[in-house]
Amino acid sequence: MHARVALLTAIGVMFAVAVVSLSAWYMMRKRMYENLDMQLQNDAETAAQAETPDDALQDMYAVDLPASDWREMDELPAEAQRLLTVDGPPPPIIVRFLDEDGFAVASTEGSQWLGGVYPPPPLLADDGVGLEIADAGPGDMTVYRVATIRTDDGAVQVARLVTGIEEVLEDLLFLVAYVGFLGALLAGVVGWGVARTGLRPLHRLTGAVEDVARTQDLHSVITVDGQDEIARLATAFNRMMTALNTAKAAQQQLVQDAGHELRTPLTSLRNNVELLTYAETQAVSGRTIAAEDRARLLRDLGTQAEELTALTAELVELAMENTDPEPLVPLDLAEVVHGAVTRARARWPGIVFAVSTATAVMDGQPGGLARMVLNLLDNAAKWSPAGAIVEVRLRISASGSRAVLLVADEGPGIGESDRPKVFERFYRAAEARSMPGSGLGLAIVAQVVATHGGDAEAGASPSGGAELRVSLPVSGRLRQFLGKPPTAS
Structure with missing residues (x-):
């Protein structure tokens, strides 16, 4: 992970530096050549007013960029080596006068370095626009930047060396590449350190997960920072x-x-x-x-x-x-209660179930809620004598936010000391140990109620039997049903 972050950081920095540096290098090159072209245009206009090339050269001569080291002859094309041997190094500026046919009639020293610039460009024809700037040099080598301007009796050419500019651009390109490499290397080192520091909590988390997988100990706790x-x-x-x-x-x-x-x-x-x-x-x-x-x-x-x-x-x-767990779906708890009562009546034909319900729309688990209601009814019927009445009431709380289900029987009731424990798993009161049952029915009720965010409690009914109360939250859609009268069965 450390190496990957460091590598990605280095690549990102190198790419960013390369884009910025190359853009800056290109803009610098463009600006230098634009300045050179403007200088050449001014030089050409000055030379067009002079009598001879030497006079023009004296009027425009200025210090140029340093020329290349022409002693490295092995790197030059054959034509350039010949010119260097015969005529010497190229001068910084060359001025040349052309006749109407485009042939040189007068020039300053070193004009041979301009190579095949003449005959003049097509713009010097009768329909020409009067100015052209082009590269020139022996063979395919670019040594000069040449401006050609039309005059009344021909044309004037002014050339300036570009080798100095190219050397500056080469040095700048090397500097950009060197700085980019150093920046990427530094970014990789910094990225390694940042990754090592930033991912330390992740390493702790990985170690904790590995420990849990190895030891099966679920008590592991990771310190949280930040x-x-x-x-x-x-x-x-x-x-x-x-x-x-x-x-x-x-x-x-x-x-x-x-x-x-x-x-x-x-x-x-x-x-x-x-x-x-x-x-x-x-x-x-x-x-x-x-x-x-x-x-x-x-x-x-x-x-x-x-x-x-x-x-x-x-x-x-x-x-x-x-x-x-069963998924939650929109439902009406009243319909669930009526379905559970129908099943309870079939299972307990000797018990009378008196039901009164109000609409209670909620998001719930249909199977779990049906099992919960049926367990409440079975518990009440089991403790009620033959012919007894089990009251089942579903109402909405005064706030309209909860549905309250009451199931009351006519049995012996639940002692006060046992009421807080009747919803625990396998708990059976002393009076209930002689009765059939597993002690899980009300535990299932408590679990389903807790799943739906409700609560369950045990109390005493008006007849002296047990009264089990379940409270469940209802959805906001219940408001459209408020005012609907309860149904009885």
């Missing part, structure tokens, strides 16, 4: 570890509680099976047990099998609620 993205990532990791630890603890507790609760019915089931096996063994020797005792044992086996089935189903529901 408020940047890495700090946010560390905070999210800590929250994830807390959630995983909570889920693992809940899973372990569920397994422990389930093992404890399964032990009792399994022991009873095993004892009854052993007793029946013993009875069958005695029957072989002529000893038999009474028919009513045998029937009682078989009934107990059936009851215990049903209890184990119910306990297993409720354990599966709890586990699925933890690992595979």
